[in-house]
Amino acid sequence: MQSEVKLATGALVSLAVATAALVVLPYLQVRDIQPPEGLKPYTSAELRGRDSYVANGCVYCHSQQPRDKGFAPDAERGWGRATVPADYVYDTPHLLGSMRTGPDLMNIGVRQPSQDWHLGHLYQPRAYVPGSIMPPYPYMFEVKDQADAGEVVVKLPPGQGPEGKVVVAKPEALDLVQYLQSLKRNYPILPAEPQAAAQ
Numbered sequence: 001m002q003s004e005v006k007l008a009t010g011a012l013v014s015l016a017v018a019t020a021a022l023v024v025l026p027y028l029q030v031r032d033i034q035p036p037e038g039l040k041p042y043t044s045a046e047l048r049g050r051d052s053y054v055a056n057g058c059v060y061c062h063s064q065q066p067r068d069k070g071f072a073p074d075a076e077r078g079w080g081r082a083t084v085p086a087d088y089v090y091d092t093p094h095l096l097g098s099m100r101t102g103p104d105l106m107n108i109g110v111r112q113p114s115q116d117w118h119l120g121h122l123y124q125p126r127a128y129v130p131g132s133i134m135p136p137y138p139y140m141f142e143v144k145d146q147a148d149a150g151e152v153v154v155k156l157p158p159g160q161g162p163e164g165k166v167v168v169a170k171p172e173a174l175d176l177v178q179y180l181q182s183l184k185r186n187y188p189i190l191p192a193e194p195q196a197a198a199q
């Protein structure tokens, strides 16, 4: 009997330590974080775009966490300053990502604001970056003889579109591009630590 009690106690203690370290402490660290002034909540179109970012697996190739220059030259790559927890207050679930097959996208809205570019790049990445290994997403578009009123025609570089036809963006592509354009974490942030401000 004694060894069962030891086993059960040991298991409970391990679980308590793990819960404290992985759930309670992180919760206490981030629970009071306020949204920065420069960060707006996502609009409903941007949220739909975010869902399709998840559904299409963009997160498997793109991170959303530019790092401090002590870890990686992300700022020199043009990916923006290192992010702080407040940059993610509206991100549920977070899309930090762990793979960087493609560039970090946390500030893609700053570096590439053009809707035309994003639509064309989603339709065919290689029309913009020769040899790109990013997959094209043709099912977010429709190839037609001519566009109907109110439809957004994708402006591809010369010679890249289907001959004699137009490519129009479906609502999914437009929402996804709105989400990408909203990715801007270039507002000023207060230093995370008071000591940093004093220096």
Ligand code: HEC
Pocket (backbone or CB within 6 Å): 052, 053, 056, 057, 058, 059, 060, 061, 062, 101, 102, 103, 105, 108, 111, 112, 125, 126, 129, 132, 133, 134, 135, 137, 176, 180
């Ligand atoms: C298999 C990996 C892979 C997947 C999946 C992927 N990408 Fe990419 N992406 C890349 C690579 C590699 C590049 C760099 C070459 C290029 O621009 O095409 C890139 C570039 C980009 C760029 C331009 C970044 C810049 O700094 O110029 C954007 C925007 C982008 N991807 C968005 C997306 C979105 C949105 C999705 C999901 C619908 C997606 N990617 C899925 C690999 C991927």
